[in-house]
Amino acid sequence: MLTRLLRFGPAVPRLISSQPVRFVSRSKPTGAAGSAAVTDLHAPVDQGGHAEADPYVKNRDFHGFSSDPEVDEWNMRTAFFCGISVALVFGGFFLAYLPDHTSWVRREAERVIVEREKAGLPLIDPDYYDSSKIILPTAGEE
Amino acid sequence: MLKILIPTLMLIPAIWLSPAKWIWQMTTMNGLLIATASLIWMKKPWDTGWSFLSPYLGTDSLSSPLLVLSCWLLPLMVMASQNHMTSEPIPRQRLYITIMVILHSLLILAFGATELLMFYLMFEATLIPTLFLITRWGNQTERLTAGTYFLFYTLAGSLPLLVALLMLQNDTGTLSMLILPYTQPLTHSNWGSGFWWTACLLAFLVKMPLYGIHLWLPKAHVEAPVAGSMVLAAVLLKLGGYGMMRILVILGPLTKELAYPFMVLALWGLIMTAAICLRQTDLKSLIAYSSVGHMGLVVAGILIQTTWGFSGALTLMIAHGLTSSALFCLANTNYERTHTRTMVLARGLQAALPLMGLWWFIASVANLALPPLPNFVAEVSIIMSLWNWSWWTIFLTGTGTLITAGYSLYMFLMTQRGPIPSHILPLPPSHTREHLLIALHLLPLLLLTLKPSLIWGWC
Numbered sequence: 001m002l003t004r005l006l007r008f009g010p011a012v013p014r015l016i017s018s019q020p021v022r023f024v025s026r027s028k029p030t031g032a033a034g035s036a037a038v039t040d041l042h043a044p045v046d047q048g049g050h051a052e053a054d055p056y057v058k059n060r061d062f063h064g065f066s067s068d069p070e071v072d073e074w075n076m077r078t079a080f081f082c083g084i085s086v087a088l089v090f091g092g093f094f095l096a097y098l099p100d101h102t103s104w105v106r107r108e109a110e111r112v113i114v115e116r117e118k119a120g121l122p123l124i125d126p127d128y129y130d131s132s133k134i135i136l137p138t139a140g141e142e
Numbered sequence: 143m144l145k146i147l148i149p150t151l152m153l154i155p156a157i158w159l160s161p162a163k164w165i166w167q168m169t170t171m172n173g174l175l176i177a178t179a180s181l182i183w184m185k186k187p188w189d190t191g192w193s194f195l196s197p198y199l200g201t202d203s204l205s206s207p208l209l210v211l212s213c214w215l216l217p218l219m220v221m222a223s224q225n226h227m228t229s230e231p232i233p234r235q236r237l238y239i240t241i242m243v244i245l246h247s248l249l250i251l252a253f254g255a256t257e258l259l260m261f262y263l264m265f266e267a268t269l270i271p272t273l274f275l276i277t278r279w280g281n282q283t284e285r286l287t288a289g290t291y292f293l294f295y296t297l298a299g300s301l302p303l304l305v306a307l308l309m310l311q312n313d314t315g316t317l318s319m320l321i322l323p324y325t326q327p328l329t330h331s332n333w334g335s336g337f338w339w340t341a342c343l344l345a346f347l348v349k350m351p352l353y354g355i356h357l358w359l360p361k362a363h364v365e366a367p368v369a370g371s372m373v374l375a376a377v378l379l380k381l382g383g384y385g386m387m388r389i390l391v392i393l394g395p396l397t398k399e400l401a402y403p404f405m406v407l408a409l410w411g412l413i414m415t416a417a418i419c420l421r422q423t424d425l426k427s428l429i430a431y432s433s434v435g436h437m438g439l440v441v442a443g444i445l446i447q448t449t450w451g452f453s454g455a456l457t458l459m460i461a462h463g464l465t466s467s468a469l470f471c472l473a474n475t476n477y478e479r480t481h482t483r484t485m486v487l488a489r490g491l492q493a494a495l496p497l498m499g500l501w502w503f504i505a506s507v508a509n510l511a512l513p514p515l516p517n518f519v520a521e522v523s524i525i526m527s528l529w530n531w532s533w534w535t536i537f538l539t540g541t542g543t544l545i546t547a548g549y550s551l552y553m554f555l556m557t558q559r560g561p562i563p564s565h566i567l568p569l570p571p572s573h574t575r576e577h578l579l580i581a582l583h584l585l586p587l588l589l590l591t592l593k594p595s596l597i598w599g600w601c
Contacts (some may be wrong), residue, residue, distance in 0.1 A: 054570070064573020068163055068205055075167035076574055079221065082174035083582050087214075091181045092589055095596060098185055 143199040146180050146213065147250055153243045162232045166224045169239050173217030180213035184596055192320060199254040199416045200320075207460050207597040208384055212249045212377050214586065215467065216242065219369040221579045222471050225478060226367065238279065242369060243261040245271035249377055253384065258307055258317040261388070265345070265381055269296055272378065275370035276362055288365035291358040299348035299355070302341035309338065310392070319388055327394030339396050342389050343404070350437045351384030353411020354402060363430035364483070368474035371426065375433050375470060376463035383437070383459050386444050387452060387521070401445040409528075409535060412542035419465035419549035425476065428553055429469045430575070432509060435546060436462045440540070443524035446531045448601075454523030458597040461516040461587060465508040468583035472502055475576050476557065485556045488566065492558040498572045499558050501580040508558050508587060511543070516590045516597065 055062045058069075065075035116123050153172055183206040186193050192200045201209060209412075212586060219242050227235050245268055252264030269292070277289035294405050311317050314325045348355045363371050390397060413433040422428040443455035473483065475498060480488045492499035511517040521543065528535040590597060 042238030056570075062573070063164065066163065067228065071163045071167060075170065076578075078167055078171040079174070079217075079575070079578055082171050082178070083217070083578060085177045087174050088582075088585055088589070091178045094181055096182055096593060098596075 143194050143196055143201070143254055145182075146176060147199075147247065147254075149176050149179070150216075150243060150247050150250065154240050157236050157239050157243070158409065165236060165239060165518035166220060169220045169243075170217045173213075173220060177210070177217060180210050183209055195256070195542060198256060198260060199251070200256045201254060203599045204456060205253045205384065207456065207599075208377070208380055209250060209253045211380070211460055211463050212246060212253065214582075215373060215376050215463075216246045218467070218471075218579060218582055219372050221575060221582075221587050222372060222474060223367065223369045224575065225573070226474075229288070230566055231295070238275075238369075241271045241274050242373075245275075246462065247375060249381075252381060256319050258319060258322070258388065259311070261319075261385065262303060263308055265349075265385065266300060268332060268378060268381065269293055272362075272366075272370060272374065275373075276366045279367045279370070280365040281367070282365060284361065287366040288358075288361035292362040295348050295351075295355065295358040296345070303345040306338050306341035309324050317393075323391050325392065327392065331399070335396060336400060338394055339400050342393060343386060346382040346385040346389070347404060347433040347441065349385070349433060350379060350441050351382070352441055353414060353438055354407045354436060356411065356415075356434045359434055360427050360430040363433070363470075364424065364426045368470060368477075371430075371470040371474075372467040375429070375466035377435060379437055380459045380463060383440050383444065383455060386441070390444065390447060396574070397421075397445065397447060397591075405442055407446050408438040408445070409538040409542070411435065411438040411469060412442075413538060413545060416542055416545035416549055420545065420552060422549075425473045425485050425487060425488075425553070425557065426483050428485075428549065429466060429473060432469075432546070432549065433462070433466050436466075439524050439542070441519060442528055442535075442539075446527055448527045448530070450523045451527040451531075452600070453598045454520045454527060456520075457516050457594060457597050458520035458524065459568065460597040461508070461520055461590070464583050465505060465517060465589045468505045468580055468587075471500070471576075471579050471583065472505060475572065485553075487563060489556060490558070490560045490562040491569075494569050495572050497577060498580075501584065502554055504578070504584050504588075506550045506554035508584070509553075510547040514591050516594050517587075519594050524569060539586075 055067060059072065060065065061069070061073070063072050063076040066072045113123055125141070149172070152384050153169060153176075156168060156172065157165055183194060183201045186203060186206070193206075195200045207388045220239060223238065223242075227238060230238070248264050248268045248271070252261055252268065255261040255264060273289050273293055276292060277285050280288065307317060314322070316322065316325075348358075351359050359374075363374055366374060414434045415431045415438070419428050419431045419435070422431065440455045440458050440462075443451040443458070445451075476488045476491070477483055482488060492502075508515050512519045513519075525536070525539045525543070528539055
């Protein structure tokens with residue numbers, strides 16, 4: 001039953017672990033120079049010539065965009081430039097410095113009220129448009 | 143409005159006239175430039191009013207974040223699809239991107255519409271390109287069932303809406319969103335008004351989706367190719383939420399009585415879908431059900447019709463759009479390597495692909511609404527608003543949030559931690575393209591943490 005805890009990996013106490021521990025180096029003890037080779041954890045599987053073509057063989061700097069190296073390079077450059085530099089940096093700058101109208105509206109209203117009260121004018125005109133400028137058709141016309 | 147719409151439509155001739163090897167690069171670059179230009183919509187002369195008005199189109203604080211999200215998503219969809227489409231013939235690749243651009247233009251018209259009937263037409267019109275994406279380019283046989291469910295669930299919900307809108311046009315003489323708030327609200331509480339109220343909302347509840355009429359979503363999201371899943375999760379669900387927020391203005395005080403069954407379904411759905419997620423073996427299905435749960439919270443936030451409810455709902459829609467789309471992209475990176483969506487078959491990937499593990503981590507914690515991300519801000523706004531509406535809801539929302547955290551962590555641990563299965567052939571390393579794709583999802587989300595007022599709406 002306790003082995004069900006094993007699904008959470010090496011965090012489980014080693015006492016109930018029956019799996020081979022993986023953090024012990026499996027490379028052969030070497031001389032003073034040391035070897036840079038790392039032993040494979042899983043033996044390479046022979047796929048009999050049906051393996052997927054590795055794009056990194058043809059293009060060491062494959063970025064994932066295209067098998068053509070020139071297109072791949074340019075796609076990467078434009079995607080990063082337009083995505084990061086233009087959209088996120090420039091766009092983010094634009095959004096960060098958008099004026100904050102909520103506080104402006106409040107301050108402007110208070111300022112206009114003070115100004116109008118001092119001049120003795122009504123605070124707001126009930127007509128949105130100047131009624132003298134509205135031309136209405138006469139009753140007889142269509 | 144046209145400044146963004148015309149360049150988007152002009153992408154279509156550009157796709158068909160470009161040399162074959164440059165179509166993806168060209169579309170990505172232009173899509174990102176259009177997305178940058180779309181940020182102009184975030185500039186509002188005042189908070190509640192309409193801007194960029196023309197006779198048919200306009201933006202306000204509710205639609206501009208959703209419009210920017212749609213515009214941002216198009217180049218991301220193009221980048222996500224680039225790899226799995228390499229084996230297709232060139233004309234079919236051009237067709238694929240064209241369908242994405244058409245879908246995107248319809249979404250701009252839908253979110254920018256100032257008249258309800260135009261919004262309805264565009265809402266329906268987006269079904270067709272999405273259906274093409276799912277049924278033509280999905281990977282499994284089940285894509286046909288998925289397309290059928292997707293199309294007919296939404297159509298069945300929206301035909302009553304058409305009738306309801308035409309009745310409203312007949313009564314009030316207008317369907318303009320600018321004028322409808324000032325018409326007489328619906329006050330009768332007879333059966334006819336009840337049906338009319340339900341007819342108005344049903345389409346959007348199916349689209350959201352509400353738990354109970356959500357069956358189309360796991361099928362559609364799972365069977366769609368990555369671009370289809372991205373646009374479905376990030377934007378098309380939000381069409382439902384946006385429609386609900388617009389139509390509730392005219393549904394009057396009737397909502398206070400009639401919303402109860404839908405509130406119950408939404409909150410219960412949050413818990414049920416979260417529980418289903420804990421039992422999922424299919425990664426994309428898990429992410430799809432998580433969308434249902436989050437949208438249940440959005441539905442609840444909208445139906446209580448309070449300031450914080452609406453604000454939380456809109457914020458959650460944007461934040462969830464970015465998060466869910468990022469998760470689908472991450473699931474696709476797994477799928478392209480292992481050709482399976484089963485989580486146990488692609489485990490322990492942090493050891494093999496550590497930087498992708500970082501993106502998985504950020505996306506998972508965003509999904510479980512970790513503060514100070516906007517997901518958290520949104521969920522807490524909605525939960526607090528629901529608490530104010532009825533304190534019993536805290537049991538439902540609390541349990542739902544708890545299980546959400548549970549399955550998000552489960553998804554992260556299952557895919558990233560643990561032993562790598564021995565049957566996996568050596569995994570190709572992560573591409574620059576994939577890192578950029580996820581970064582362009584998550585960096586805006588992190589940046590929104592600094593200024594969430596951009597996506598709050600009217601508050």
